[in-house]
Amino acid sequence: MVGYPGARAITREEFFGTPVDIFIPAALELEVGVAEAKALACKVIVEGANGPTDSAAEPILAEKGIVVIPDILANSGGVVVSYYEWLQNKRSERWDLEEVEERLAKRMKRTYLAVTEYAAMKKCDWRNAALCIALDRIGKAYSERGIFP
16 A cells, blocks of 8 residues: 555455454444454444444344444434534523533433443343433423323
């Protein structure tokens, strides 16, 4: 490879089979399929992209003991900060960086604890725990607003 002395091109299989502690698929969806799940040599996957893991790969990752921090949780910080921006604009407020970071840290810790506790209680993975919590919150909001009987 030009510009990188000693570097060599590797195959997709070599890339996914490289031992690492944390693997972060952060560009494309459905990048981690069955073959990639079988090849992965990591402890944790943090889904930076939306939907990077194929559902067929999930049981393989679970069997290998690889923890998957799902996109719905890993990406939620950016969504929360976007909400904070919207809220500030709506209220004609301006929060300083420290306040935003403090609110975000509090929200993320609370969300992390809720997801990990639910997953442990229901003996499910973090993706299903996060989705179940989200559906429960939607149901409660709809009930409080009288949207569905």
